[in-house]
């Protein structure tokens with residue numbers, strides 16, 4: 257099989273290289289932040305050693321269920337016991353687990369470590385507690401989208417509770433954002449004003465019925481709760497973004513959001529958005545649908561399309577193989593990256609029918625979007641860049657320092673609710689096919705910025 261460069265003219269490649277190098281130079285230095293350096297070192301160790309990685313993931317999973325430090329330490333030494341070749345630091349930790357006093361110290365260190373790690377990704381236990389972080393981000397030129405972490409919704413009462421938490425969050429965020437100082441870049445683009453307060457919600461938390469066998473029932477059940485949130489967001493001038501989950505609910509989620517936003521009462525607002533997952537082979541067709549629907553139902557606030565690669569890659573591959581279905585996601589990372597770039601180009605050209613948010617920590621994917629936006633003659637504030645709190649902080653700050661519009665996706669919730677989220681982020685960060693892992697392993701910048709090589 258021969259390889260060919262993704263379809264990108266030399267001029268665009270030169271611009272991407274220049275933008276990527278400048279962004280890289282704008283990354284903050286961590287010499288003054290020993291804890292951040294320690295986190296990165298822990299991630300790095302985990303990335304290099306599959307057994308250690310698996311043991312740590314299982315440990316992080318049981319922390320919320322542990323009743324005492326002793327309990328925690330025995331789990332930690334138990335999991336680490338499974339690691340064949342142990343680095344010296346691990347051998348020392350395990351010796352501590354042999355005595356009661358040592359176990360207490362080890363347990364406390366383990367719990368503190370996990371809590372510290374979780375706080376890197378989670379900004380507070382609730383929206384009120386998250387405000388100091390959100391305020392600091394805003395002062396640094398970074399807007400936020402708050403995501404309320406929760407456990408799986410299996411009853412109508414849980415769905416009602418999640419909807420009530422979302423309603424409270426909208427009220428808290430809207431009131432707090434009124435007190436934030438002016439920042440024209442975060443508050444307006446060529447289309448018009450942008451809401452300050454921004455909440456991301458999951459349809460699977462708004463209904464217990466979003467099941468793979470009959471997802472449309474889930475859509476119908478979630479509709480009244482989502483409609484109430486859209487009404488409230490409109491009243492408060494807040495943005496409501498609907499996250500995308502696994503493929504089995506994609507049609508139901510997309511139909512639900514596009515149908516609700518087409519209702520006459522929402523023609524004037526609120527600002528709202530959906531997510532497009534570039535790892536799906538049929539994502540170009542999904543974009544056709546989104547653009548057609550946006551054309552048919554003009555709204556005062558154009559739909560925001562957040563372009564991502566997709567967080568459920570392993571799930572989609574395993575699920576399809578188990579059932580003997582064809583795999584719905586690209587199986588070569590470069591094909592996914594090239595598709596992300598093709599979708600970026602289409603989205604940027606589709607403005608002002610939609611607003612565009614590029615959500616990626618991959619310097620190449622981001623530099624490509626910036627370069628294309630420039631070459632289309634659009635202003636730097638006419639496309640938004642989104643990063644995940646804890647994973648994309650450096651990139652976020654580099655983008656903000658370069659005069660670009662950035663939003664940090666900030667999960668809020670308690671440590672227990674945060675565990676599933678934390679494990680997913682750790683897995684993502686240490687996976688073999690990950691830009692952040694490549695970057696952490698010292699892959700040269702020119703290689704990181706090279707065009708994705710797609711199979712012919």
Ligand SMILES: Cc1cc2nc3c(=O)[nH]c(=O)nc-3n(C[C@H](O)[C@H](O)[C@H](O)COP(=O)(O)OP(=O)(O)OC[C@H]3O[C@@H](n4cnc5c(N)ncnc54)[C@H](O)[C@@H]3O)c2cc1C
Pocket residue numbers: 498499500501531533535564565566567568569585586587588589590591592615616617618621642643644648664665684689690691692
């Ligand atoms: C602000 C924000 C919001 C997000 N919201 C959502 C959301 O609503 N729904 C959602 O699903 N995801 C969401 N994500 C996560 C996103 O989908 C990605 O998982 C994550 O950002 C990693 O992609 P990357 O471009 O940053 O990194 P990269 O390292 O360039 O890409 C990693 C991604 O590539 C894909 N991939 C990995 N291996 C392969 C392979 N062998 N073949 C093909 N593709 C592969 C996977 O999607 C993997 O996550 C969000 C991300 C951000 C930053």
